[in-house]
Amino acid sequence: QPGLCPAAVPRGPVCRGGVMDRVAVIVPTLRRPEGLADALASLMAQQGVGDRLGEIVVVDNDREPSARAVAERFQAQAFPVIYVHEPTVGVASARNAGLAATDAPLIAFLDDDEIASPGWLTALLATQKTTGADVVFGPIRGRAPEAAADVRPYLEDFFGRAGPTTDALIDHPFGCGNSLMVRATALPGPAPFEVRWDQSGGEDDALFAALSARGGRYGWSAAAWVDEVAPAHRANLAYTLSRAFAYGQSPSQAAWAKRDVAGVVKWMAVGAVQLAGWSLIALPLTLLRRPGRARARDRAARGLGQILWLPGLAPRFYGASELQRLDRAASP
Incomplete structure (x- = not known):
């Protein structure tokens, strides 16, 4: 207990x-x-x-x-x-x-x-x-x-x-x-x-x-x-959209870890619909620089992650990669 x-x-x-x-x-x-x-x-x-x-x-x-x-x-x-x-x-x-x-x-x-x-x-x-x-x-x-x-x-x-x-x-x-x-x-x-x-x-x-x-x-x-x-080197769309992509990879990767091929196909199909739908919304919002563009691009990035889920495509956020971001942030 x-x-x-x-x-x-x-x-x-x-x-x-x-x-x-x-x-x-x-x-x-x-x-x-x-x-x-x-x-x-x-x-x-x-x-x-x-x-x-x-x-x-x-x-x-x-x-x-x-x-x-x-x-x-x-x-x-x-x-x-x-x-x-x-x-x-x-x-x-x-x-x-x-x-x-x-x-x-x-x-x-x-x-x-x-x-x-x-x-x-x-x-x-x-x-x-x-x-x-x-x-x-x-x-x-x-x-x-x-x-x-x-x-x-x-x-x-x-x-x-x-x-x-x-x-x-x-x-x-x-x-x-x-x-x-x-x-x-x-x-x-x-x-x-x-x-x-x-x-x-x-x-x-x-x-x-x-x-x-x-x-x-x-x-x-x-x-x-x-x-x-959130420090400045993380409080930007480049960082959060890469994180959103990685979050999107999770359900497909979890299904693959269980060797659930049907589950992988399902999540990839869901991701394709999500990517297409949110990209159509994100494009005009981005061109017009409307505040809602960030959320729409986030959802599209998650959909893309569900499609491109292979471990070798996973972004890196910690360890040596974070040191590199900190070094760049500290550079004049």
Whole structure:
């Protein structure tokens, strides 16, 4: 039963009174010192968690330890901070390194571009307790302050996340950012995130697919708000449309992974209709530079992804590719 101590786990700081109640927050980071500082400041301001928050694990995923100074600024504040340098650049490697640095039975994930509301962690913990879910997700308010005004609403929706207005069990997972997981059931083994997804992302999709196959349950915590601040090198149509294309690839790739040929054909047919229909809408809107052009192009890109779903065509958003984008953004 999620939330209860396995027999092999000693009673103490990890399990008090037979209940697994200690949580660690893992914050992977890659060359975002300002974003990391904002994320850590929001964690230090968490309310109502008391000593349940055992530690905050900062995983510096740069080749050089560029986030050490930021992490050290917070080490003598409200909650303990553990700094980990993981030079193998990749999202799965970073998450696995964070897990290796803590034995907490409950694991929360916050990205380095997210700012947690003061009641964030308390809300996630309360929802996990009431629903018994293996993984709990919360809503995300997207922010793109540096984006062009006419596409900003689309971008902020793109980087945001919405769900039910009340706490509930839900029938599908979201991404790892802004989540709480029961380690024993959702994160089995020493390295549950597959490193083959280091560069493209999708490590959480694989994790949740395996959890679903084991009968895992997902919950939604309506009060567990975070703000996600999209940096300038991501807050643009070139980036989000490539992400939309990759999102579109997912159902076709999932069907192929099951060797469901009929499913692949179905999703490709759906994608063809979606691509044709939304392209017809997107073309005049783009020519006239109307605000709705971004959403229409997003839907067309998802349709194209359902058609061109082969793994070799998947865009890369993490690891070395993200370092290259950061280098370009830093160039004069």
